[in-house]
Amino acid sequence: MMEIDMSPDPVIEVYKKDVDDTLLRENLKLTPEQRVRNLMALQEFIEEVQRAGRQARRQARAAAEHPAESVA
Amino acid sequence: MTNFPAMLRALQDAGVEFIVIGGLAATAHGSARSTLDLDVVYSRSSENLERLVAALQPYHPYLRGAPPGLPFRWDAATLKRGLNFTLITDLGALDVLGEVAGGGSYEALSAFCVTLELFGTRCLCVELEKLIELKRAAGRPKDFEAIAELERLREIQEETL
Incomplete structure (x- = not known):
């Protein structure tokens, strides 16, 4: 198996400054199953936002193509 | 949405020897980042290949991103000829490695696992330290943020010990 250098990596250390520890500490209060359930709830929310975005774009396109109908 | 519980149950019920790695393992360890697929390392024993085939067959696995109609047979022979497969199934995206x-292999990685109780199943998940090693070994710039977060998780856990 390949040897992996696990000493502190200066690039990763820079990225660490932007990690939100408060989110991690909150997650650590949960069980692994609760963490996965939260992930799935987030996925569901993202899909709903994407669906709403698609619908809004369709409506905007339709309004641009048929301005009279969209006013009525 | 990826149906993680159903995927884990399908693998578990068929007796597949597998280890959860990747984003879902990170989530299980406390990561706040999102992931869309399940990544597992599977044993390459002949019996396990058959079990993996049987577990996923009902969910119509297909090569993710491949054009529709490309000939792809989900069977043990295909698994034997290949190694790592990125799949789309009726339950969502699944990478079987x-x-x-x-x-390394399932057998090598199994020494670095914890058992997770998830959705009524007990499955092996790579431990946090090894998960960091895997991410580092992958050497992908896109993983830098994930590695930083996992290392912070480890540090926070060490602080609270």
């Missing part, structure tokens, strides 16, 4: 950089 025969080997992983920094971790």
Whole structure:
């Protein structure tokens, strides 16, 4: 198996400054199953936002193509 | 949405020997980042290939991103000829990996696992330290943020010990 250098990596250390520890500490209060359930709830929310975005774009396109109908 | 519980149950019920790695393992360890697929390392024994085929067959696995109609047979012979497969199934995206950089095979990685109780199943998940090693070994710039977060998780856990 390949040897992996696990000493502190200066690039990763820079990225660490932007990690939100408060989110991690909150997650650590949960069980692994609760963490996965939260992930799935987030996925569901993202899909709903994407669906709403698609619908809004369709409506905007339709309004641009048929301005009279969209006013009525 | 990826149906993680159903995927884990399908693998578990068929007796597949597998280890959860990747984003879902990170989530299980406390990561706040999102992931869309399940990544598992599977044993390459002949019996396990048959079990993996049987577990996923009902969910119509197909090569993710491949054009529709491309000939693809989900069977043990295909698994034997290949190694790592990125799949789309009726339950969502699933990567089944025969080997992983920094971790090797299922047998090598199984020494670095914890048992998770998830959705009524007990499955092996790579431990946090090894997960960091795997991410580092992959050497992908897109993983830098994830590695930083996992290392912070480890540090926070060490602080609270």
